[in-house]
Amino acid sequence: METQVISKHQSAGEIVLAPPLITLDHVHKVYKMGDVEIHALRGVSIHIERGEFIAIMGASGSGKSTTMNIIGCLDRPTRGRYFLEGQDVSKLSRDELADIRNRKIGFVFQGFNLLSRTSALENVELPLLYVGAKHAERIRRATEALEMVGLGDRLHSMPNQLSGGQQQRVAIARALVNQPSIILADEPTGNLDSRTSVEVMDVFQRLNREHRITIALVTHEHDIAQYAGRGIIFKDGRIRRDYAVDVSRSAREEMENLPLLEDDEEDEE
Amino acid sequence: MNLLVTFKIAFRALGRNKMRSTLTMLGIIIGVAAVIAVVSIGQGASATIQSQIQNLGSNVLQVMSGSSMMGGMRGGSGSTNSLIPEDVDAIESECPAVRAASPGVRANGQLIFGNQNWAASSGIQGVNEKFPIIRAWPVASGEFFTEGDVRNAARVCVIGKTVADNLFAGVDPVGQTLRVRNLPFRVIGVLSVKGQSQFGQDQDDTVIVPYTTAQKKMLTITHVHQIYVSAISASATFTAEKQITELLRQRHKLGSNQENDFYIRNQTETAETQQQMSGTMTTLLAWIAAVSLLVGGIGIMNIMLVSVTERTREIGIRMAIGARSRVIRRQFLIESLTLSVVGGIVGVLFGIGASAAIAKTLGWPTLVSPAWMLVAVIFSGLIGVVFGFYPARKAAALDPIDALRYE
Numbered sequence: 202m203e204t205q206v207i208s209k210h211q212s213a214g215e216i217v218l219a220p221p222l223i224t225l226d227h228v229h230k231v232y233k234m235g236d237v238e239i240h241a242l243r244g245v246s247i248h249i250e251r252g253e254f255i256a257i258m259g260a261s262g263s264g265k266s267t268t269m270n271i272i273g274c275l276d277r278p279t280r281g282r283y284f285l286e287g288q289d290v291s292k293l294s295r296d297e298l299a300d301i302r303n304r305k306i307g308f309v310f311q312g313f314n315l316l317s318r319t320s321a322l323e324n325v326e327l328p329l330l331y332v333g334a335k336h337a338e339r340i341r342r343a344t345e346a347l348e349m350v351g352l353g354d355r356l357h358s359m360p361n362q363l364s365g366g367q368q369q370r371v372a373i374a375r376a377l378v379n380q381p382s383i384i385l386a387d388e389p390t391g392n393l394d395s396r397t398s399v400e401v402m403d404v405f406q407r408l409n410r411e412h413r414i415t416i417a418l419v420t421h422e423h424d425i426a427q428y429a430g431r432g433i434i435f436k437d438g439r440i441r442r443d444y445a446v447d448v449s450r451s452a453r454e455e456m457e458n459l460p461l462l463e464d465d466e467e468d469e470e
Numbered sequence: 471m472n473l474l475v476t477f478k479i480a481f482r483a484l485g486r487n488k489m490r491s492t493l494t495m496l497g498i499i500i501g502v503a504a505v506i507a508v509v510s511i512g513q514g515a516s517a518t519i520q521s522q523i524q525n526l527g528s529n530v531l532q533v534m535s536g537s538s539m540m541g542g543m544r545g546g547s548g549s550t551n552s553l554i555p556e557d558v559d560a561i562e563s564e565c566p567a568v569r570a571a572s573p574g575v576r577a578n579g580q581l582i583f584g585n586q587n588w589a590a591s592s593g594i595q596g597v598n599e600k601f602p603i604i605r606a607w608p609v610a611s612g613e614f615f616t617e618g619d620v621r622n623a624a625r626v627c628v629i630g631k632t633v634a635d636n637l638f639a640g641v642d643p644v645g646q647t648l649r650v651r652n653l654p655f656r657v658i659g660v661l662s663v664k665g666q667s668q669f670g671q672d673q674d675d676t677v678i679v680p681y682t683t684a685q686k687k688m689l690t691i692t693h694v695h696q697i698y699v700s701a702i703s704a705s706a707t708f709t710a711e712k713q714i715t716e717l718l719r720q721r722h723k724l725g726s727n728q729e730n731d732f733y734i735r736n737q738t739e740t741a742e743t744q745q746q747m748s749g750t751m752t753t754l755l756a757w758i759a760a761v762s763l764l765v766g767g768i769g770i771m772n773i774m775l776v777s778v779t780e781r782t783r784e785i786g787i788r789m790a791i792g793a794r795s796r797v798i799r800r801q802f803l804i805e806s807l808t809l810s811v812v813g814g815i816v817g818v819l820f821g822i823g824a825s826a827a828i829a830k831t832l833g834w835p836t837l838v839s840p841a842w843m844l845v846a847v848i849f850s851g852l853i854g855v856v857f858g859f860y861p862a863r864k865a866a867a868l869d870p871i872d873a874l875r876y877e
Contacts, residue, residue: 299792300792302791308790328791331791
């Protein structure tokens with residue numbers, strides 16, 4: 202059984218051997234609910250390379266959330282191994298996992314999960330607090346991240362002063378700020394209308410294309426999955442399908458084709 | 471993550487619920503204010519008693535002649551002539567617990583200087599040369615009379631401040647001639663200010679002469695009215711009392727079935743008993759106040775538990791983006807610490823205010839000591855840590871996945 206997959210990675214004209222970003226190797230997850238054992242994952246193997254944009258789909262209970270929790274270092278596999286940038290993280294302690302989450306994983310949630318009554322800037326600063334970054338550096342990096350998601354002019358807005366799409370972009374900026382290896386988005390458009398969803402997907406696509414940021418996104422909407430470059434479909438704790446999206450949709454183009462009342466509507470929300 | 475940032479987060483979290491934070495702090499505030507007020511009243515009382523003890527002199531005992539019994543009628547204390555100067559010498563030489571003794575002879579009478587006259591409210595006192603040591607009452611100017619003056623029954627006197635002020639306005643009394651009961655006395659010294667006695671008498675309104683002079687030239691008596699005794703230490707006053715009783719019974723040839731013909735007043739002991747009682751009261755009240763502080767602590771724990779439940783999602787977010795359990799625990803601990811320490815400081819201020827108000831309205835002496843303020847603040851901080859620990863641990867033990875999903 203292969204424990205570590207080496208792939209060729211082209212960089213600056215040299216051939217460098219680098220491990221894939223993420224390798225799940227026959228991962229099982231069993232939850233014990235009293236006397237009942239629930240087999241959430243039954244041997245999941247995934248490789249994710251740097252710069253990929255993956256959509257993970259499946260019905261509820263299919264194991265997609267469990268997989269995301271494991272990739273996000275929020276949970277540990279019961280069996281099997283998980284390599285993040287070549288490092289086996291399946292046996293790490295709680296604190297070690299917290300450090301990995303802080304430095305290598307960026308989370309975006311369905312419900313935005315911003316701290317209320319805390320400005321956009323301070324929300325984005327939060328991950329930097331836990332690595333002990335200096336005040337000036339925190340401000341600089343948080344501002345940069347907010348500018349990357351197009352919110353450079355809303356630094357001091359409180360979450361309740363922002364639209365859903367804007368709140369989700371703040372959450373994306375927060376996920377970005379520590380320059381993580383991967384951004385994990387759990388149904389990021391689940392609470393948004395279709396126009397705002399396109400807007401958020403545009404942010405993800407730009408980050409992926411322009412900044413080579415790896416993104417894994419859980420969704421149950423097929424059209425949202427169309428924006429990604431690769432789709433993985435879960436069923437009954439196994440991967441049912443792992444495929445390349447042939448013709449990826451461009452959120453940018455779709456936004457340009459949308460009627461021009463977008464800004465007005467956004468303010469009404 | 472540095473501590474300053476943690477404090478900032480704590481302050482912000484508490485600021486979001488100002489009403490709740492204030493009410494929670496109120497428990498600590500009341501507790502600390504009560505402790506500070508009670509202790510300052512206790513310490514004020516203690517300081518007053520302490521100054522009274524100091525005022526008495528160094529470990530002073532007073533031996534008074536006893537009551538007489540004439541045909542079944544009992545006279546008051548001092549109505550017999552049972553004490554004589556030889557008793558004084560015997561007490562000083564034979565009682566190991568006694569450092570010094572002086573006879574005391576009292577007389578009243580008019581004082582005249584030039585065209586002024588005055589009747590000293592504390593009277594004319596005849597004593598020996600050890601009196602200033604026994605009463606811890608030195609002269610402010612001039613000098614006290616000597617053993618030779620006592621032996622010779624010299625007509626010299628030392629006057630108290632009140633007498634000096636009233637008879638010798640603008641004149642240095644030392645070296646002047648003062649007429650006491652119409653006899654000329656040379657003023658050789660002025661005593662330092664002693665202030666009021668325990669019973670409110672102006673002790674500085676007095677003239678002090680050699681007891682021999684008082685006996686022979688004023689009263690023509692051979693006995694003394696009382697004996698001032700200084701014990702070797704405060705704790706020795708009781709022993710001294712026993713030794714004197716034994717000695718005097720023997721000297722006065724009292725049978726085992728006879729009552730003492732003298733009476734010993736041990737004011738040091740009385741004052742110390744008072745001191746102890748006030749100390750006990752203070753301790754008791756301070757404990758009651760401390761219990762209310764404990765109740766305040768429980769209030770903090772309650773609110774922190776509510777806060778942890780309310781902010782489960784926030785805890786989940788913080789954990790997801792990389793906060794270690796320890797950081798979460800510290801954050802909540804610092805919140806409860808902030809509640810309790812701020813409450814403690816505000817409580818100290820209220821306590822100072824309360825004791826000032828008590829001092830003003832009830833006229834009780836109060837003394838707020840900085841040491842107790844520090845103790846109160848540290849103690850309330852300790853309460854914050856102790857009662858904040860369980861909620862903080864609960865927060866830190868949350869599973870990030872469950873916490874994120876919490877509605």
